[in-house]
Each structure stands twice: as C-alpha cells, then as structure tokens.
Amino acid sequence: MKLSANEAAKRTGKSVPTITRAIKSGKISAEKTGKGGYLIEPSELFRAFPAITEPNDETPPMLDSETHKRYPHETLSLQEKVSSLEVALADAKAERDEWRDQAKRLAMALPAPEAAEPEKAGQKHGFWKRLFG
Structure with missing residues (x-):
C-alpha cells in the first residue's frame, strides 16, 4: 500500500514540503501520479524518516x-x-x-621518624672512596 505525500508527512511527523523535497533530492524514491502528486512505498519512507508512534492509552502488560x-x-x-x-x-x-x-x-602509635644524623664536617666521602674504602 503506497502512501501519498500527505499521508507520509502524517506518519513521519514531517511537513509535506519536507517530504517532496526529499523526493526531488533523491533521498526517497517515489512514483509521480497523473495529478502531480507522489506515491511512496512505506519501506522507502521509513528508511529515510523514522515513523512516529501515536500515543496509546493502553498500559503494556507487566512481565513481573x-x-x-x-x-x-x-x-x-x-x-x-x-x-x-x-x-x-x-x-x-x-x-x-x-x-x-x-x-x-x-x-598513630608509631614513633615519629628520627631525623637522619648529619654527617660530620670533613668526613664526606665520594662515591669511589665509599666503594673501595
């Protein structure tokens, strides 16, 4: 069942000019009628524009x-x-x-860390001296 541009606009929530612009730009393929309107396949329409769902007052059944x-x-x-x-x-x-x-x-019970003993003046030794004594 093909849809007119007006019906397509209602089902997608778009305006009729938006639908016809999409047809003319090639976004949607449609057949031109003898009266100048368009017939659009629903699959082609919903590929380009998502369908809107009408509000339903029914509460879905609970799986719980x-x-x-x-x-x-x-x-x-x-x-x-x-x-x-x-x-x-x-x-x-x-x-x-x-x-x-x-x-x-x-x-909290640990003693405070003691400060390292300052080296005695004149007792500084270089790396090689400490290594080989």
Whole structure:
C-alpha cells in the first residue's frame, strides 16, 4: 500500500514540503501520479524518516507478574541468593571498617621518624672512596 505525500508527512511527523523535497533530492524514491502528486512505498519512507508512534492509552502488560507465576521456584531461589549476598556484603564492609580502624590506631602509635644524623664536617666521602674504602 503506497502512501501519498500527505499521508507520509502524517506518519513521519514531517511537513509535506519536507517530504517532496526529499523526493526531488533523491533521498526517497517515489512514483509521480497523473495529478502531480507522489506515491511512496512505506519501506522507502521509513528508511529515510523514522515513523512516529501515536500515543496509546493502553498500559503494556507487566512481565513481573508473569515471571512470578511461571517460575516461582526460580524466583525464590534468586531472592535467597540476593539475601545471602547482601549479608556477605554487610560482613565485608564491617570487616573493612575494622581493618581501617586498626590501621589508623597503628599509624598513630608509631614513633615519629628520627631525623637522619648529619654527617660530620670533613668526613664526606665520594662515591669511589665509599666503594673501595
């Protein structure tokens, strides 16, 4: 079923002049009618311009309810796994916090680093002297 330029404009949300310009520029191929209009294949039209969808008041069916009905044992199994992973995550976070606190306590208990002893005046030795004594 071929579409007129007017119908093509309605289905794509474009204006009729936009559709006819696309035909004249070669972006869309179409047949010219005897009255001067154009007939456009829908596949050719939607290749160049995306189709618009009309708003639909229907709510799409929810997959969630079907999943519970079809696979209840699998759903329960997955919920148990999620619960056990949440518990393991909470344990890991608590352990991490304990290690962090212990590292802070140890860092505060360390003695301050001593300053390196300044070399005695006149006792500086070059690399070769230190190497071979």
